[in-house]
Amino acid sequence: ESLLTAYNSHGENISLIRDIACLYYQTGEVTLWREWYRKLERKLQEHQAVLSFNVIMQTWVILGKFYEAEGFETKALSLFVKTYERLKVENRSDLYYLCLPQLLRLQSHHGASDSLGQHYSELISLRKDHLNANIAFEIHHSLMLAEMVLVGPDHAWARVVASLQNTQLLMADRRLIFYDFIEEA
DSSP states (O other), X not given: OHHHHHHHHHOOOHXXXXXXXXXHHHTTOHHHHHHHHHHHHHHHHHHGGGSOHHHHHHHHHHHHXXXXXXXXXXXXXXXXXXXXXXXXXXXXXXXXXXXXXXXXXXXXXXXXXXXXXXXXXXXXXXXXXXXXXXXHHHHHHHHHHHHHHHTOHHHHHHHHHHHHHOTXXXXXXXXXXXXXXXXXX
């Protein structure tokens, strides 16, 4: 409710619209989520010329995740590739941790490719000690899915076991990595 109050008080702000859409997604309010993420798309298009690079990249990643949730995998993959390439051009490896796990996860669903191996190598070599627990888990989960394709289930299972033993990890995340492993195996 405080996000909506801020939105109504201060007007349109792309980061605020993004956060409201995320909140509705996380609470399962699908109709409101769709309304707000479509508003996010429109406002991004309208104001992209004046937005900071970081805000654009963060918004592209969130929109990609929303497209994936809607079942638009090709659209999501395209946006993740676009984000990744833009980060490379701008030499912004500090933001790779936002995009690369999403890209790797979706690529893993489509099987082995040259770019899958390249993106796996990049992600595994990123410094991860400064990341919050959610992003660290997304990386761990994406690496597990890529390892299923690139190396095989035995190697990927080691990541699943490590996740299941991590008492700090939410039960929902433990279930996600376990059932994704089973589905991919």
